[in-house]
Amino acid sequence: MKIGVFDSGVGGLTVLKAIRERFPSVDLLYLGDTARVPYGDKSSQTVIRYSLECAEFLYNEGVDLIVVACNTASSYALEALREHFSLPIFGVVEPGVKRALKSTVKGRVGVIGTKATISSGSYERMFREYGVEVFQKACPLFVPLVEEGIVEGEIAKRVVEHYLKELKSSGIDTLILGCTHYPLLKPIIEEYMGKGIDVVDSAECVAKELEPIVEEVGSSSLELYFTDRSPSLDFLVDFILGKPVEYKLLSLPCKV
Numbered sequence: 080m081k082i083g084v085f086d087s088g089v090g091g092l093t094v095l096k097a098i099r100e101r102f103p104s105v106d107l108l109y110l111g112d113t114a115r116v117p118y119g120d121k122s123s124q125t126v127i128r129y130s131l132e133c134a135e136f137l138y139n140e141g142v143d144l145i146v147v148a149c150n151t152a153s154s155y156a157l158e159a160l161r162e163h164f165s166l167p168i169f170g171v172v173e174p175g176v177k178r179a180l181k182s183t184v185k186g187r188v189g190v191i192g193t194k195a196t197i198s199s200g201s202y203e204r205m206f207r208e209y210g211v212e213v214f215q216k217a218c219p220l221f222v223p224l225v226e227e228g229i230v231e232g233e234i235a236k237r238v239v240e241h242y243l244k245e246l247k248s249s250g251i252d253t254l255i256l257g258c259t260h261y262p263l264l265k266p267i268i269e270e271y272m273g274k275g276i277d278v279v280d281s282a283e284c285v286a287k288e289l290e291p292i293v294e295e296v297g298s299s300s301l302e303l304y305f306t307d308r309s310p311s312l313d314f315l316v317d318f319i320l321g322k323p324v325e326y327k328l329l330s331l332p333c334k335v
């Protein structure tokens with residue numbers, strides 16, 4: 080079985096890593112659209128178009144299922160992707176919501192994400208059905224911080240404080256990292272939010288969601304593709320996956 084995973088950049092590697100940890104014996108194919116990152120400040124039409132192009136590449140490579148390892152793409156493009164491709168397609172929003180519903184005692188959940196994810200209302204709509212109160216905050220500087228490799232130290236701490244100050248005092252007991260780049264900032268976010276706030280990483284949640292469908296086959300290839308070699312790419316691949324991994328470059332929409 081071959082699982083295809085895509086994201087606007089390197090953030091989805093956090094999902095890829097969680098999938099690899101849960102299923103050591105499947106083939107994995109990853110596409111990070113580093114030439115067009117961030118998706119989080121694009122219009123919904125553009126996010127849908129980019130997502131279709133990413134999925135088409137994975138589909139043509141013969142994957143058996145696709146994981147949309149990007150909250151922005153999951154918020155806007157899931158329906159279009161499911162219409163276009165006759166494969167199981169998993170997003171990251173619903174698994175995070177399910178996990179947060181198990182965790183919250185007070186029924187007060189925080190969601191942080193890109194501007195596009197937050198303004199899509201994708202999390203809010205799902206939580207409303209369960210009578211959970213949602214406190215949202217777009218954190219637009221988090222993605223460039225991560226893409227620059229600034230995931231610890233004073234600058235990262237100051238930016239985290241800047242965006243999360245209000246959420247910290249809003250009475251939430253659960254905070255969803257509603258962007259696949261954010262797990263890289265999780266230690267700082269947890270430290271800032273303090274004990275008593277469960278920080279939910281949707282990367283782990285989506286890997287769990289695949290359990291009923293994934294069949295481990297004994298082979299465990301890992302192929303990475305990116306659409307641009309950004310300056311921090313090598314560092315980030317190494318940092319997120321815990322070792323350097325070779326990758327190839329391609330242009331979308333045409334495969335090279």
Ligand code: DGL
Pocket residue numbers: 086087088090091116117118119120148149150151152192193196222257258259260
């Ligand atoms: N990783 C993407 C997400 O989960 C966000 C990055 C971007 O803005 O492209 O939303």
